[in-house]
Amino acid sequence: MTVSKPNTCLADAVPKQQVRVSINGTETTLQVRPFRRLLDVLRTDLDLPGTKEGCGEGECGACSVLMNGEPVNACLVPIIQCHDTDIQTIEGLAQNQVLHPVQQAFLKHGGAQCGICTPGMVVTAAWMCNRKLDAEQIRQRLSGNICRCTGYSAIVNSVAEALGADQGGEG
Amino acid sequence: MSSIAHSAIAVTRPNRLTEALEMLAARARSDAPVRLLAGCTDVLVEANHGGLRYRDFLDLSGLRSELGGLCWAEDGSLHIGALCTYSELLNDADAQLKLPMLCDASRLVGATQIQARGTFAGNVENASPAADAAPALMALDAAVMLRSERGSRTVPLDQYYQGYRATARRSDELITSIIVPAQPGPVSEQFFRKVGTRAYQAITKVGLSARIRRDGGAISEARVVATSMAATICRVTAVEDALIGVQDLCDDTRRRIKEAQTSALTPIDDVRSQADYRNEVFHRLVMQAVAQTQS
Amino acid sequence: MADGGFPRRARRVGRSSPRPEGKDKVTGALRYIDDQRFDGLYGATVRTKQPRGRVVGIRFQQATGIDWREFAVVTAQDIPRSSSIDGIDPNFVALIQRDQPYLVRDEFRHVGEPVALLAHPDPEILRRAVDLVELRIEELPAALDFRQEPNAQQVQHQQDDLPGNVFSRIVVSKGAADESKAALQAIFEQAEHVVEGVYETPAQEQCYIETQGMVAHVEVDPSEAQGPLWPKKPWKVVIEGSMQCPYYVHKAITHLCQLPDDRVQIIQAPTGGGFGGKEDYPSIIAGHVALLALKTRKKVKIIYDRVEDIATTTKRHPSRTTLRAALDKQGRLLAIDMDVTLDGGAYVTLSPVVLSRGAIHAVGPYAIDHVRVHNRVVLSNTPPHGAFRGFGAPQTIFAFERHLDKCARALGLDPVKFRRLNLLKRGQTLAVSQKIEEAIELEQWMDEALDAFDYEQRKAQYERFNREAIAKGSPLRRGAGVAVFMHGAGFTGSGEDYLASEVMVRAKPKGIEICTANTEIGQGSITVFTQIAADSLGLPMETISIAKPDTDQVPNSGPTVASRTSMVVGHLVARACDDLVRKLQQQGALRAADKRREAEDPQERKISALAEGLGREYQSDKLLDALTESANADAGPLEGWAKYVRPPGGLWNDKTYKGVAYGTFAWATYAAAVEVDLTTFETKLLDFVAGQEIGRVLNPLLAEGQIQGGVVQAMGWALLEDTIYQDGHVKNPNMTNYVVPTFADVPDVQVIFQESPYAYGPWGAKGIGELPMDGPAPAIANAISDAVGVSIDIIPATPERVMRAVLAQGEAL
Numbered sequence A: 001m002t003v004s005k006p007n008t009c010l011a012d013a014v015p016k017q018q019v020r021v022s023i024n025g026t027e028t029t030l031q032v033r034p035f036r037r038l039l040d041v042l043r044t045d046l047d048l049p050g051t052k053e054g055c056g057e058g059e060c061g062a063c064s065v066l067m068n069g070e071p072v073n074a075c076l077v078p079i080i081q082c083h084d085t086d087i088q089t090i091e092g093l094a095q096n097q098v099l100h101p102v103q104q105a106f107l108k109h110g111g112a113q114c115g116i117c118t119p120g121m122v123v124t125a126a127w128m129c130n131r132k133l134d135a136e137q138i139r140q141r142l143s144g145n146i147c148r149c150t151g152y153s154a155i156v157n158s159v160a161e162a163l164g165a166d167q168g169g170e171g
Numbered sequence B: 001m002s003s004i005a006h007s008a009i010a011v012t013r014p015n016r017l018t019e020a021l022e023m024l025a026a027r028a029r030s031d032a033p034v035r036l037l038a039g040c041t042d043v044l045v046e047a048n049h050g051g052l053r054y055r056d057f058l059d060l061s062g063l064r065s066e067l068g069g070l071c072w073a074e075d076g077s078l079h080i081g082a083l084c085t086y087s088e089l090l091n092d093a094d095a096q097l098k099l100p101m102l103c104d105a106s107r108l109v110g111a112t113q114i115q116a117r118g119t120f121a122g123n124v125e126n127a128s129p130a131a132d133a134a135p136a137l138m139a140l141d142a143a144v145m146l147r148s149e150r151g152s153r154t155v156p157l158d159q160y161y162q163g164y165r166a167t168a169r170r171s172d173e174l175i176t177s178i179i180v181p182a183q184p185g186p187v188s189e190q191f192f193r194k195v196g197t198r199a200y201q202a203i204t205k206v207g208l209s210a211r212i213r214r215d216g217g218a219i220s221e222a223r224v225v226a227t228s229m230a231a232t233i234c235r236v237t238a239v240e241d242a243l244i245g246v247q248d249l250c251d252d253t254r255r256r257i258k259e260a261q262t263s264a265l266t267p268i269d270d271v272r273s274q275a276d277y278r279n280e281v282f283h284r285l286v287m288q289a290v291a292q293t294q295s
Numbered sequence C: 001m002a003d004g005g006f007p008r009r010a011r012r013v014g015r016s017s018p019r020p021e022g023k024d025k026v027t028g029a030l031r032y033i034d035d036q037r038f039d040g041l042y043g044a045t046v047r048t049k050q051p052r053g054r055v056v057g058i059r060f061q062q063a064t065g066i067d068w069r070e071f072a073v074v075t076a077q078d079i080p081r082s083s084s085i086d087g088i089d090p091n092f093v094a095l096i097q098r099d100q101p102y103l104v105r106d107e108f109r110h111v112g113e114p115v116a117l118l119a120h121p122d123p124e125i126l127r128r129a130v131d132l133v134e135l136r137i138e139e140l141p142a143a144l145d146f147r148q149e150p151n152a153q154q155v156q157h158q159q160d161d162l163p164g165n166v167f168s169r170i171v172v173s174k175g176a177a178d179e180s181k182a183a184l185q186a187i188f189e190q191a192e193h194v195v196e197g198v199y200e201t202p203a204q205e206q207c208y209i210e211t212q213g214m215v216a217h218v219e220v221d222p223s224e225a226q227g228p229l230w231p232k233k234p235w236k237v238v239i240e241g242s243m244q245c246p247y248y249v250h251k252a253i254t255h256l257c258q259l260p261d262d263r264v265q266i267i268q269a270p271t272g273g274g275f276g277g278k279e280d281y282p283s284i285i286a287g288h289v290a291l292l293a294l295k296t297r298k299k300v301k302i303i304y305d306r307v308e309d310i311a312t313t314t315k316r317h318p319s320r321t322t323l324r325a326a327l328d329k330q331g332r333l334l335a336i337d338m339d340v341t342l343d344g345g346a347y348v349t350l351s352p353v354v355l356s357r358g359a360i361h362a363v364g365p366y367a368i369d370h371v372r373v374h375n376r377v378v379l380s381n382t383p384p385h386g387a388f389r390g391f392g393a394p395q396t397i398f399a400f401e402r403h404l405d406k407c408a409r410a411l412g413l414d415p416v417k418f419r420r421l422n423l424l425k426r427g428q429t430l431a432v433s434q435k436i437e438e439a440i441e442l443e444q445w446m447d448e449a450l451d452a453f454d455y456e457q458r459k460a461q462y463e464r465f466n467r468e469a470i471a472k473g474s475p476l477r478r479g480a481g482v483a484v485f486m487h488g489a490g491f492t493g494s495g496e497d498y499l500a501s502e503v504m505v506r507a508k509p510k511g512i513e514i515c516t517a518n519t520e521i522g523q524g525s526i527t528v529f530t531q532i533a534a535d536s537l538g539l540p541m542e543t544i545s546i547a548k549p550d551t552d553q554v555p556n557s558g559p560t561v562a563s564r565t566s567m568v569v570g571h572l573v574a575r576a577c578d579d580l581v582r583k584l585q586q587q588g589a590l591r592a593a594d595k596r597r598e599a600e601d602p603q604e605r606k607i608s609a610l611a612e613g614l615g616r617e618y619q620s621d622k623l624l625d626a627l628t629e630s631a632n633a634d635a636g637p638l639e640g641w642a643k644y645v646r647p648p649g650g651l652w653n654d655k656t657y658k659g660v661a662y663g664t665f666a667w668a669t670y671a672a673a674v675e676v677d678l679t680t681f682e683t684k685l686l687d688f689v690a691g692q693e694i695g696r697v698l699n700p701l702l703a704e705g706q707i708q709g710g711v712v713q714a715m716g717w718a719l720l721e722d723t724i725y726q727d728g729h730v731k732n733p734n735m736t737n738y739v740v741p742t743f744a745d746v747p748d749v750q751v752i753f754q755e756s757p758y759a760y761g762p763w764g765a766k767g768i769g770e771l772p773m774d775g776p777a778p779a780i781a782n783a784i785s786d787a788v789g790v791s792i793d794i795i796p797a798t799p800e801r802v803m804r805a806v807l808a809q810g811e812a813l
């Protein structure tokens, strides 16, 4: 059997719209359907697959990116809402091959195991930088990011070090 | 019926409130209502799970200058703009001082990412019986400001819900703000407790938002708002009445309050919890609120 | 910390070497299967919506925008029944038994069973189309509760002399139970105390954050580019995806496609967690993408979304256990009589092996003379239950360790004192009559863990806390609980013999490449293999590389399961390195003059009975030169090989269920502290200590991470996680309602290691992957029971359950 001349979009698809957005510091104008998820635009349209999809419903945080500096779930953002915003993904975190302090700390403290939650985790942690937080506050602020591998301690230690806060477990 | 695909959804993004109101009015007249988009933390979950019933959306994100932020009025009331998020409120020092129960509720909505996007107006309008911000607002006697081309009106939140997922909003209206009146009493009157499925990213299995005022030792005024105990968030006036005059909790008083609760609330069993638990724990939360607001 | 007298001079082993692949993980550069650039068709699965029945028709409904001619459709009819060489329908997944179809032919046994496959270039159109495929169904009576005996109409599986719907039965017996049931009963009748209990555990979802996914393409003769579904000329199928066991998938696909081994190539893509969930299920998705790729002659990708993943893939077997213990006056355990039932779900899959591990671990590290453990796994009409970290052991250990606390309470003994009376000592035998010859010091190890937990003081402190709470009407209660257990690493009994794993290492310019089929799934196998090879050869980590697990490139070193990767395969890596050095010596590429001048510590060579670390005798630069030379040789690079050899010692008897079940065990004591709030009946975990003897800590950071991760997964099982079935449907197939622990739900897990090296693990190491799943649930349930004074025998110990238990006995608040 051959698949002949298939449609490449739904018959009832709406027209594409222009969305102007800065992604990792680069201004881009996208032609997209307005309700397309930011997550799909990043992963599929822009080949930035560092942002992961774990649940598609805002629970796991694997899709975390910074939108105007704040962590959001890219699976819950229709692209039209990104118009005139600044989006930062995991791909934009390391500058010129130099790892962000959070990334370095993750390597040192074993913050990444299978690695699938790691980009989202690192992005949320990077948002916390320059704040003075104890272990419990770190845990609270990272609770929108689920990790199934590490049991969290190593991540708390990583972030604590990156924040320059006291190391160690729950205070 | 099959689900509505994301690519089949149209979104209009006006830059001025009047445009938005015009569109709402036109669509209401033609009986093809549009749905509003704020932080999308409710709408996108529905959409991703194929549960959307609407194809047309009006995005409010371009109206930040008119609908964003929060402000304290001279009379001490707080005006929460339609696009105000939980994290904005949590960053407001006065809110922490004056409205601790609303801050507690906000801090327990989802987690960081949801708090950065979710709005109070969205929470109120979404009308989930398990919502966290709406009951706190209700216990604080908040009101919903609605606006349409025809004008504005204010609906007290405790009259806003008209049945499961049904609100007093007309299809040509949008919420412009939520007004929390100045609280005359001390913050120790305020009580918020959510029992969720886990610490964060939790849906409320049972929750109590309460405000309990005392005159001398006895309770003189009470707001008791129940979460996940009925088809909507609701004030439990039977319990409020039973609390009036209560000084401390003897067995008899407890029984009376419990009876009032049982007559007013009939929670259900679902995947998250069961009725027996909800009943028992709600009662205990009321007792805790009474005890805690004693001093 | 016991060091076993071995010098810590190994250069990499024992150190927290960072992950070689770590940088790609923290930068997001690592591409998992769904991250790879893809230009092909998307596949989706049409599934049943009833728990049992017969598919009598498939209808493709018309809808605007859906042109069915654009779709590739595969059903069971596309798989010829007769094509098989061995007479078995190729449509059956090749596992222990062949009862589970890739696609339903007529009868089906669970909600979500695959009936048809669709492929299309547009994922949105595809999603819409799946909803438009209508299955006409004749329903059949389903068996929905594994705890109930099926009636005649519900029986769907009949095997040997077993009762209907029983997949497998195992009886472990020792002492009087070997003679007869009556003899065992006599001990119970004469005992001072008899304590009884019933325990239940739920289906736990692995909930790896990367959902399952596969990509396939076929290579056919150009003349058959359009031809019939099954090519006549030789063809090949290549599948890449998220998986733990490439050779399991390989075996499954050779059977489905009826192809010779070299015509099926399976490649593991970077895998975002497995925990057992990617042990057997990936074979099914691989089969599905292979069929679609064959039908379309194009690349096809299937990625499950979270709902599909939770609703249809395997979970931990639910269990119900009844237990009776006979005790003497002092509190010594005289006899145990235990009945374990596991819910297998709709098909056999791995259930008999899960049952076996549960049976062997059931009565733990205790010296008990008379034991009977009767185990069965039965069918129910839910998706099959399968592998999940611990593999049956967590279920039986939960029941048994919880029961020990119940015994202690009945006798008025402290639970730790009670365990102390009964702990196993060197030279004594387990329930399966395996004599423990290794140098165990269980009491000492237990005490070390309990000291870190401050057990005695804490107990006293909590007693005071609770007394005061009652006095002043506070709703808070605190409690502490302990579990002592063991976990055998590697396949059970003769399993490793059958696997006959092989590892190859190959000379490369300035280093070597390690070729195994074992997969990095987060546990750190890349790091550990690199460390082991680096130390075997005396070379730096950077000189070691790891080949991608690809069945065309790597030998079958067995599956990445059963805590076997570091211990069994790691050992083979060390031996393969020796073999390579030996070959270099034989070729004259390494000469006596190349040896190091300073003498090696002779002790070090004895650390492991088989791995000698031959390469370490040579100067590094000389060895690297020799490797480079070999890599560039015309004849091709030299390869070092190692094949599994059973360590000396006794055998295992599958008939009597006696003998050496595992070459070694890791031994552990876990302790939990909780606070229960009697207003809401919620449990807060205050502290957790995990102490274990694991032979040798190969990489402290990784080992600690394994333990902490497993403990937290088990905390979820103990307190939160429950798959809710209704009429065979999973009612909570998403991460909103299937809740796993967040950062704020768990405390920092304190990890303690003891080391008593195992002669047949690399540098003495034992397996640790599954161990941490075993102990937390009973420790936590024991702690809650301690706090509130009622027995919590069903997990998850949700606030609802705790409330009912407390109210049932009349709470004193």
Ligand SMILES: Cc1cc2nc3c(=O)[nH]c(=O)nc-3n(C[C@H](O)[C@H](O)[C@H](O)COP(=O)(O)OP(=O)(O)OC[C@H]3O[C@@H](n4cnc5c(N)ncnc54)[C@H](O)[C@@H]3O)c2cc1C
Residues within 6 Å of the ligand: A057, A058, A059, B035, B036, B037, B038, B039, B040, B041, B042, B043, B044, B045, B060, B082, B108, B109, B110, B111, B114, B117, B118, B119, B120, B121, B122, B123, B124, B125, B126, B130, B131, B132, B133, B134, B169, B173, B174, B175, B176, B201, B202, B203, B204
């Ligand atoms: C992972 C996760 C966790 C969550 N946890 C919680 C929780 O703990 N507690 C809780 O209460 N909720 C929770 N929610 C739900 C949600 O985040 C809140 O209800 C949030 O406040 C909704 O706001 P929004 O701006 O995102 O709403 P949207 O999704 O944009 O809209 C919600 C509804 O309100 C309507 N609407 C929005 N703005 C207006 C307006 N100005 N006028 C009229 N109608 C309007 C929309 O049309 C829609 O019907 C959670 C959601 C997710 C995904």
Ligand code: FES
Residues within 6 Å of the ligand: A052, A053, A054, A055, A056, A057, A058, A059, A060, A061, A062, A063, A064, A073, A074, A075, A076
């Ligand atoms: S994929 Fe967005 S939160 Fe899970």
Ligand code: FES
Residues within 6 Å of the ligand: A111, A112, A113, A114, A115, A116, A117, A118, A146, A147, A148, A149, A150, C209, C272, C273, C522
């Ligand atoms: S490292 Fe695997 S999910 Fe976090």
